[in-house]
Amino acid sequence: MDAFDTYQTPLSSRYASKEMAHLFSPANRFYTWRKLWLNLAIAENELGLPIPENAIEQMKNNLELTPEQFEVAAVEEKKRRHDVMAHVHTFGTVAPAAAGIIHLGATSCYVTDNADLIFLRTGLGYLIRSLGVLISRLSAFATQYKDLPTLGFTHFQPAQLTTVGKRATLWIQELLWDLRNIKRVRDDLGFRGVKGTTGTQASFLALFDGDHEKVDQLDRLVTKLSGFEYAYPVTSQTYSRKIDADVLAPLASLGATAHKIATDIRLLANLKEIEEPFESTQIGSSAMAYKRNPMRSERVCSLARHLMVLHQNALMTSSVQWFERTLDDSANRRITLPEAFLTADIVLSTLQNVSEGLVVYPMVIARRISQELPFMATENVIMALVKKGGDRQEAHEKIRVLSHEAAHQVKQLGLENDLIERIRKDPYFDPIKAELDSLLEPSSFIGRAPEQVDAFLKDWVEPALADPEIKDAIVKSKKVELAV
DSSP states (O other): TTOOOOOOGGGGGGGSOOOHHHTHHHHHHHHHHHHHHHHHHHHHHHHTTOOOOHHHHHHHTTSSOOOOHHHHHHHHHHEEEEEEHHHHHHHHOOGGGGGTTTTOOOHHHHHHHHHHHHHHHHHHHHOOOOOOOOHHHHHHHHHHHTTTTEEETTTTTTEEEEEEHHHHHHHHHHHHHHHHHHOOOOOOOOOSSOOOOSOOOOOHHTTTTHHHHHHHHHHHHHHHHHSSSSSOOSSSOOOOOOOHHHHHHHHHHHHHHHHHHHHHHHHHHHHHHOOOOOOOTTOOOHHHOOOOOOHHHHHHHHHHHHHHHHHHHHHHHHHHHOOOOOOOHHHHHHHHHHHHHHHHHHHHHHHHHHHTTOOOOHHHHHHHHHHHHHHHHHHHHHHHHHHHTTTTTHHHHHHHHHHHHHHHHHHHHHOOOHHHHHHHOGGGGGGGGGHHHTTOOOOGGOOOOOOHHHHHHIIIIHHHHTSHHHHHHHHHHHHHHHOO
């Protein structure tokens, strides 16, 4: 092991959920190593190797490390410059009957790699549950505002109307894809199993006197004891680092989704249409007391960028593994993997916090619609005139001239859009003046947005949230919310 291989808890863990922070803590890592050594001993005993029963019993009774054992391990690692062997020795001090058989036939990657796969699978499960809760919160928001017209934007320029709820479904749909991708990679994860120093299982074949079937049984039994359905059929000393790249890919994609959602909220905050939660005593700026900066959404964007680039790190590490392994992956992965999960965890919890307290300002939204809708309604005005017997080309020219005059008022003089008043004053439009108010009703410009929201939530969101794992997470999150 190199000098940087001592496992440290990433700084970001102090801001993550307790379960995710614990998952990547030294206490859980070394507990998992001990559990893996126990599983190996149990399997070897079952297959006939002389592993004393009291050795297994002592191992079972000492899986948790005490503060004193951490100190022993630290001293041993400083002396041996090898974290795994330091912990083999430390485990043996509290399970003396097992001291001679701990790690029997194994290489360091038996505990380090198998533990990492356990952490990856467990961490993905935590993220799946958090994603489900976030989707449920945004779905409630989409339902509440499915009928509220709002100005749509393309190129961040005013476009046809949509609804506040319909816009939220765009966010939810991407989160559903992230949920699908994370579940897929979680369910696809295998176990490294017992493969030996270069993946040939030579040491285990020697232990079992050349009995290939028993070596296969050992691999299968340890895999089962460790809670996995299958082990990768072939490995080198390590499991392929391509697995890390596969795991971090959907997390990076989640980062892109989170960044897009948080950016939309930041832009809407600038428009004063929607704001993230802002506490009564919160300070937006040390100098400008009036400011309500979208700090939580900005934090999401900041962390999401970090999450997105970590995937590149995993790809580079995977690409430079020489033959059966090199050690230049080790220190790198001990930073990259925990950071990816801890960062994703914080991103999701922050987005959940934002989604639970989004503030919508319907009057501001209505005012902005009123400023832009007259231009958008011109086609409706033309069609209404034609239905009354008017000439389309003539009507189009009339509207064009009046629209340019109104645009001059807005852009050059800084006044309100008075296109509709100009239409009301022009005798040419007398046949449809009684219809102008209905032609300008915002709800007539939102198309099927409300129906799309209902159909999307029913056909796509509800089935996803009905998954027992996610349903349980949502129920528990609501209990926590009520307790608070």
